[in-house]
Amino acid sequence: xxxxxxxxxxxxxxxxxxxxxxxxxxxxxxxxxxxxxxxxxxxxxxxxxxxxxxxxxxxxxxxxxxxxxxxxxxxxxxxxxxxxxxxxxxxxxxxxxxxxxxxxxxxxxxxxxxxxxxxxxxxxxxxxxxxxxxxxxxxxxxxxxxxxxxxxxxxxxxxxxxxxxxxxxxxxxxxxxxxxxxxxxxxxxxxxxxxxxxxxxxxxxxxxxxxxxxxxxxxxx
Amino acid sequence: xxxxxxxxxxxxxxxxxxxxxxxxxxxxxxxxxxxxxxxxxxxxxxxxxxxxxxxxxxxxxxxxxxxxxxxxxxxxxxxxxxxxxxxxxxxxxxxxxxxxxxxxxxxxxxxxxxxxxxxxxxxxxxxxxxxxxxxxxxxxxxxxxxxxxxxxxxxxxxxxxxxxxxxxxxxxxxxxxxxxxxxxxxxxxxxxxxxxxxxxxxxxxxxxxxxxxxxxxxxxxxxxxxxxxxxxxxxxxxxxxxxxxxxxxxxxxxxxxxxxxxxxxxxxxxxxxxxxxxxxxxxxxxxxxxxxxxxxxxxxxxxxxxxxxxxxxxxxxxxxxxxxxxxxxxxxxxxxxxxxxxxxxxxxxxxxxxxxxxxxxxxxxxxxxxxxxxxxxxxxxxxxxxxxxxxxxxxxxxxxxxxxxxxxxxxxxxxxxxxxxxxxxxxxxxxxxxxxxxxxxxxxxxxxxxxxxxxx
Numbered sequence: 001x002x003x004x005x006x007x008x009x010x011x012x013x014x015x016x017x018x019x020x021x022x023x024x025x026x027x028x029x030x031x032x033x034x035x036x037x038x039x040x041x042x043x044x045x046x047x048x049x050x051x052x053x054x055x056x057x058x059x060x061x062x063x064x065x066x067x068x069x070x071x072x073x074x075x076x077x078x079x080x081x082x083x084x085x086x087x088x089x090x091x092x093x094x095x096x097x098x099x100x101x102x103x104x105x106x107x108x109x110x111x112x113x114x115x116x117x118x119x120x121x122x123x124x125x126x127x128x129x130x131x132x133x134x135x136x137x138x139x140x141x142x143x144x145x146x147x148x149x150x151x152x153x154x155x156x157x158x159x160x161x162x163x164x165x166x167x168x169x170x171x172x173x174x175x176x177x178x179x180x181x182x183x184x185x186x187x188x189x190x191x192x193x194x195x196x197x198x199x200x201x202x203x204x205x206x207x208x209x210x211x212x213x214x215x216x217x218x219x220x221x
Numbered sequence: 222x223x224x225x226x227x228x229x230x231x232x233x234x235x236x237x238x239x240x241x242x243x244x245x246x247x248x249x250x251x252x253x254x255x256x257x258x259x260x261x262x263x264x265x266x267x268x269x270x271x272x273x274x275x276x277x278x279x280x281x282x283x284x285x286x287x288x289x290x291x292x293x294x295x296x297x298x299x300x301x302x303x304x305x306x307x308x309x310x311x312x313x314x315x316x317x318x319x320x321x322x323x324x325x326x327x328x329x330x331x332x333x334x335x336x337x338x339x340x341x342x343x344x345x346x347x348x349x350x351x352x353x354x355x356x357x358x359x360x361x362x363x364x365x366x367x368x369x370x371x372x373x374x375x376x377x378x379x380x381x382x383x384x385x386x387x388x389x390x391x392x393x394x395x396x397x398x399x400x401x402x403x404x405x406x407x408x409x410x411x412x413x414x415x416x417x418x419x420x421x422x423x424x425x426x427x428x429x430x431x432x433x434x435x436x437x438x439x440x441x442x443x444x445x446x447x448x449x450x451x452x453x454x455x456x457x458x459x460x461x462x463x464x465x466x467x468x469x470x471x472x473x474x475x476x477x478x479x480x481x482x483x484x485x486x487x488x489x490x491x492x493x494x495x496x497x498x499x500x501x502x503x504x505x506x507x508x509x510x511x512x513x514x515x516x517x518x519x520x521x522x523x524x525x526x527x528x529x530x531x532x533x534x535x536x537x538x539x540x541x542x543x544x545x546x547x548x549x550x551x552x553x554x555x556x557x558x559x560x561x562x563x564x565x566x567x568x569x570x571x572x573x574x575x576x577x578x579x580x581x582x583x584x585x586x587x588x589x590x591x592x593x594x595x596x597x598x599x600x601x602x603x604x605x606x607x608x609x610x611x612x613x614x615x616x617x618x619x620x621x622x623x624x625x626x627x628x629x630x631x632x633x634x635x636x637x638x639x640x641x642x643x644x645x646x647x648x649x650x651x652x653x654x655x656x657x658x659x660x661x662x663x664x665x666x667x668x669x670x671x672x673x674x675x676x677x
Contacts, residue, residue, distance in 0.1 A: 009470050015477035022484060053466060080469040097542075102473035102506050105480060110545040152548035153588070172492060176483055180549060181499040 001046040001112070001125070002026040006036045006062075007078065008054050012101075016049070019105055024163060032056045040071070047112055048075045050095070060093045067094040074115045078103070104180055106156065113137055113155075129162055130205040130220040143204040153178055154197050161208065161218035170215040226410070230403040231396075238395030242388035249384030254377045261373060262347065266332035268295055269347040269366040272305070273330060276362055278355045283309050283362065295368055304344060304367040309353070310360045320365055323348050327363065342369045409433045413440070425451040457520060461513050468509045476502040511640040514573050518644050522651035527565040529675055532603045533558045533596045535568070539575040540594055543583060550588045554579070558596040562603040564672040566652040571672075574648040574656070577641040578607045578668050585611035585666070602654075602671045610665040619658035645670065 003020055007013040008031050017027040028043065030036040033056050036048075048066075052059040063075060077098040096115045099108055116125070117137045127134045133142040136159055139150050150158065160169060160177055171190050178193065179185045194216055198208055209217050268291045276285040285307070295303055306316035320339060323346070327333040332347040344367040353362045409432060416430040427444040476499055483495040540554050547554050564571075582592045586609045593608040614622065615629045622629060623646040626639040642658070645668075649656040654672035661667040 009474070011474045012470060012477065015474055015481060019477055019481055022481070080466040080473070097545075100506075100510065101469045102476040102502055104503075104549075105477075107546060107549060110548055114545045114548075151551045151589075153551050172489065176492070176496070181496055182503050183550070 002028075002044070004028050004030065004036065004039055004043075004045040004048045004073075006030045006033070006048065006054065006059070007051040008032065009051075023105075023109075033059075033062050036062065040073075045073050046116065048073055049108075050075050050077050052077060052079045063093045063095055072119070074119050076108075076111060076115060106177065106180070109156070110152065127162060129165065129218075132201070132204045132206055134158060134162065141200060141204075143201070146203075148200050150200055151196075153193055154200060157193050157197055161216070165218050165220070168211050168214050168217045174215070227403045227407045230406060231399045234399030234402060235392075235396055238392050238399065242392040242395075245391060246381070246384045246388040249387070250377070250381040253380040253384070257373050257376060258345075261345065261368070261370065262332075262334050264294060265345060265347040265366060265368055266334070266349075268292075269332050269349045269364050270330055272307070272366060273349045273351050273362065273364040276307075276351070276353060276364075278353050283307075283314060283353065283355065301372055302340075302342070302369045304339065306363075306365045308361075308363040308365075309355070310362075316365075320344075320367060321346075322363070322365055326350065337367075339367065342371070344368065345370050409436060417443070425454070454520075457516075461516055465509065465513050469506055472502050472506045472509075476506075508640075511644065514577075515640050515644050515647075518570060518573055518648050518651070521567055521570055522647060527567055527652060529563055530566055530568055530571065532562040532564045532566075532571065532605065532672060533560065535571050536575055536594060536596045536605055539572060539579060543576065543579050546580075547583045547592070550583065550586070552583055552586050552588065553591045554583075555591050555593050557594070559598055559603075562596055562598055563675040564603050564652075565675045566654075566672055570648040570651060574645045574670060575605065577645045578605075578670060581641055582607050582609040582611065582666070582668065585609060587611070598674055601674055603674050605670040606667060607670075608661050608665060608667040610661075610663075613660055613664060613666055614658060622658060623656070 003025055005013055005017055005020075005027055007016065007029070010031070013029050013031065017029050020027045028039050028045075030039055031054075033054055036050075039045075040048075050059045050062065054062075059077060063077075066073075066075065074096040075094070077095040078101055079098055080101045096118070097111050099111055113136060125135065125137050127136070131143065135142075136155050139152070139155050140147050141150060141158070142148075157174065157178055160174060174190050174194075175185055178190065194208055194210075201207065205221050207219050207221075209219055211217055271288050271291050272285065275288055276283055278284075292303060295301065304317050304320050306318065306320040306322075307314050308322075317339075321337040323333050323335045325333075327348045327350040330349050330351055332349050335346050335348070337344055337346060346365055346367040348363065348365040350361060350363045352359045354360070413428070413430050413432050413436060417428060425447055427447055428440050430440075432440050479495045479498045479502065483492055483499070486492055486495065536558055537556060540556055544554055579592070579594065586592060590610045594605070595608075596603065596605045598604075617627075617629050621627050623642050625643045627643075628639040642656075646656045649670055649672070652672055654670065656671075657669050659667050659669070
């Protein structure tokens with residue numbers, strides 16, 4: 001997916017962009033509203049991540065203009081102001097969702113997915129592997145014409161495998177990506193979800209192999 | 222409270238009216254007495270003069286005819302008794318010799334008037350003098366004519382009663398008039414108070430209501446106070462926003478960097494440290510958020526007026542907002558909401574309360590669980606019930622959990638500040654509602670948030 005990140009704090013902007021790129025997303029960074037307008041005039045984005053306090057104006061003004069110009073690109077506001085009123089305000093002025101800094105990237109992804117789903121999604125997000133089609137927005141896989149619904153964690157787990165097909169992913173790595181850091185996780189928790197995903201993929205050539213002592217790997221055939 | 226202006230005004234006007242009525246009574250009474258006295262005196266004086274003028278010197282004495290008109294004129298005045306005394310050369314020749322004379326006897330025909338007690342009555346006297354040549358000598362002749370004034374007194378008393386009645390009537394008429402005047406005078410104050418009282422909770426514009434000149438200093442003082450209050454409030458809000466910004470932005474950088482490092486590090490010991498770092502950043506962010514939420518709730522809770530809002534719609538909005546967070550743990554939010562639940566409250570307070578309740582339910586639920594959220598009208602209350610299959614309340618009584626910074630005894634492994642439920646409770650109480658926690662049948666917790674339904 002292609003993101004426009006509008007954030008004036010250089011460090012935060014760099015680390016958010018780095019994190020998004022690590023997941024294979026394209027990111028353009030704007031530090032001001034003026035820069036953001038320039039980027040929007042030149043390219044098409046799937047999502048805009050917008051900070052509220054910017055040096056050349058209030059992100060809410062940008063939102064108002066964005067909506068007035070009837071641009072369809074969904075906007076997720078990143079706010080540092082936890083004050084409830086800002087949250088209410090941001091949504092009133094036309095943001096599709098908001099996320100409070102600091103945020104969990106998994107949650108940001110989940111919110112992006114939810115927003116894109118509400119907006120009607122796009123065919124581009126569909127991915128194919130082996131003999132199956134995977135639609136992370138609709139949260140289902142299609143195997144031999146049969147549509148199987150996936151739950152949120154199954155979607156995220158499958159995405160992790162699809163981003164690195166054939167590579168061995170350690171249990172710890174998967175745990176870190178799948179669970180929030182503030183929730184208690186037992187050792188076999190990841191096995192439960194891998195087991196579920198295998199069941200959903202049953203009948204497909206795509207398989208999740210256990211590599212003893214190392215982790216799991218997605219293979220075709 | 223100090224004595225009301227209106228009462229004070231009415232009181233003063235009534236006292237003034239009473240004074241005026243009294244003055245009126247006295248003036249009428251004295252005036253009437255004086256007028257009738259003057260009339261009667263004129264008649265009496267004329268009669269005395271008439272008598273004196275009729276006197277003629279005769280042989281060896283004085284001769285006089287009582288002019289026939291004289292007494293009938295006096296008699297016409299009513300049932301009065303008449304006394305007279307005629308002295309010639311210092312000797313009483315006719316009439317009552319003991320009828321008192323004025324202290325300074327008259328020397329001319331101009332009557333001298335005086336009042337004396339005589340024969341059990343107050344007698345009004347007129348005395349005149351003239352000189353008569355008797356036997357070649359000028360002899361002083363004195364005529365004193367007296368008349369009781371019982372009739373006049375009766376008339377004066379009657380007049381006085383009328384004056385009293387008139388005064389009383391004036392006084393009685395003054396009371397409603399005073400009330401009317403006081404009301405019309407205090408009406409601008411009432412209208413001003415009403416226009417200030419009618420304002421919404423966030424309305425801190427200066428008062429522009431037209432006010433009489435005398436109230437202008439008050440309105441000016443009020444506006445300057447509103448200005449200062451607005452300054453303080455906006456400073457508070459700005460401070461909260463600034464504080465949040467300055468805490469959360471570096472925390473976000475820290476968390477992101479730690480997450481990136483975690484992705485790139487292969488060393489398990491370092492990874493464990495990084496996880497700890499992320500947890501701490503989350504904890505700090507959460508605590509900062511709740512402290513600021515709590516401050517917001519406290520300073521918004523004082524307002525006396527609320528806006529009409531639909532609690533069911535707000536539950537739906539908050540649940541929608543939290544659904545992705547719940548989805549992270551594969552937790553489903555089951556909504557069963559009434560179509561509309563009109564309540565009077567503050568959207569910010571309600572949002573904070575609902576978010577904390579639902580967030581709590583998600584936080585303490587196991588993965589793959591469901592959280593049941595219902596919103597219904599029950600009698601006079603709108604009841605939002607959030608039921609989870611989480612770890613329950615442990616051994617702590619629900620009341621203790623609502624206290625500031627108090628957490629359950631079974632939540633050590635979950636991040637939390639101990640402020641969430643306090644925020645919910647304070648928000649509910651501020652809007653006249655209630656919040657309670659109870660164990661759910663079959664395990665878990667049931668949180669109930671109630672607000673009074675707004676009357677249609």
